[in-house]
Amino acid sequence: MFDIPIQVLLGQVTIGLVNGSFYAILSLGLALIFGLLNVINFAHGALYMLGAFGVYLAMQKLGVNYWWSLILVPVVVGAFGALIERLLLRRLSGLDHLYGLLFTFGLALVLEGIFRDIYGSAGLPYPTPPALRGLIDLGFMRLPIYRVWIVCMSLLVCIAVWFLIEQTRLGSYLRAGTENARIVQALGINVPLMVTLVYALGAALAAFAGVLAAPIYQVQPLMGSNILIITFAVVVIGGLGSTAGAIMTGLALGVIEGLSKVFYPEISSTIVFIVMAFVLLIRPAGLFGREA
Numbered sequence: 390m391f392d393i394p395i396q397v398l399l400g401q402v403t404i405g406l407v408n409g410s411f412y413a414i415l416s417l418g419l420a421l422i423f424g425l426l427n428v429i430n431f432a433h434g435a436l437y438m439l440g441a442f443g444v445y446l447a448m449q450k451l452g453v454n455y456w457w458s459l460i461l462v463p464v465v466v467g468a469f470g471a472l473i474e475r476l477l478l479r480r481l482s483g484l485d486h487l488y489g490l491l492f493t494f495g496l497a498l499v500l501e502g503i504f505r506d507i508y509g510s511a512g513l514p515y516p517t518p519p520a521l522r523g524l525i526d527l528g529f530m531r532l533p534i535y536r537v538w539i540v541c542m543s544l545l546v547c548i549a550v551w552f553l554i555e556q557t558r559l560g561s562y563l564r565a566g567t568e569n570a571r572i573v574q575a576l577g578i579n580v581p582l583m584v585t586l587v588y589a590l591g592a593a594l595a596a597f598a599g600v601l602a603a604p605i606y607q608v609q610p611l612m613g614s615n616i617l618i619i620t621f622a623v624v625v626i627g628g629l630g631s632t633a634g635a636i637m638t639g640l641a642l643g644v645i646e647g648l649s650k651v652f653y654p655e656i657s658s659t660i661v662f663i664v665m666a667f668v669l670l671i672r673p674a675g676l677f678g679r680e681a
Contacts (some may be wrong), residue, residue, distance in 0.1 A: 393651055396530045401647040407536045409643020410543035411598050416623040416635040417547055418594035424630025425563055425587045428478060429486055431494040434613025435501055436592045439466050440599020441608045442504060445515050455518040462600050463593040470592025474585050504610040512607020539601050546597060547636045554632050563587060622665045628678025638676060
């Protein structure tokens with residue numbers, strides 16, 4: 390069982406880090422939206438799918454390359470998220486969380502249905518950018534350059550967002566607004582605008598992950614649904630609303646999932662949920678969540 394070549398082991402760790410990078414970015418967006426807006430956003434997977442389709446359509450219809458899409462697509466999807474919050478979700482503020490959950494779940498079904506009707510369920514290929522093709526030869530193994538790029542960019546974005554929320558004055562306003570919006574608004578801070586910006590940021594993060602995913606996963610309407618359940622599990626394990634928990638748990642679970650495929654493949658598809666059940670038994674608030 391343990392007589393495994395180091396190349397195989399490190400290869401699975403690399404794959405785990407790539408998957409964990411997507412878990413980290415997506416769960417970070419979910420944690421932001423829930424932690425600051427108290428919205429259980431079931432449309433997050435659909436926004437991830439929009440990011441992947443955005444980069445694909447930008448190339449096919451507009452001739453926009455990957456590098457411009459990496460900036461423009463998250464901005465466009467973020468603006469779409471802002472419209473969702475401003476025109477629709479805001480009407481549900483003050484109501485039970487179930488209303489927001491049902492609305493975002495329905496929105497996800499609508500978006501996925503539209504793209505499935507237009508493009509079908511088969512995956513659409515997106516080429517790896519020429520500058521990121523090839524392998525890095527480490528002597529004992531070779532790493533695909535694009536996968537290294539995914540891990541590095543994901544870490545950079547996650548750390549930047551964490552710093553914004555936890556270490557800046559804007560972040561302190563956002564966190565204070567969730568605790569007592571009336572007092573913060575009395576200080577002259579536009580709380581409704583901050584709420585819209587947070588949802589837009591969460592949507593942009595999902596789209597950014599979708600852009601990164603397009604060259605290695607085929608672009609298809611249900612790609613968001615496939616990863617969303619795992620992402621929710623990551624958020625629960627890390628602690629609802631914890632940005633640091635979402636990042637670290639996402640990366641760690643990606644690696645654990647990858648290693649499980651080497652040592653015990655039968656549980657690789659359920660290992661995340663096994664970990665979730667174990668963590669909730671010991672610490673119901675999650676690893677980094679605040680106990681009530």
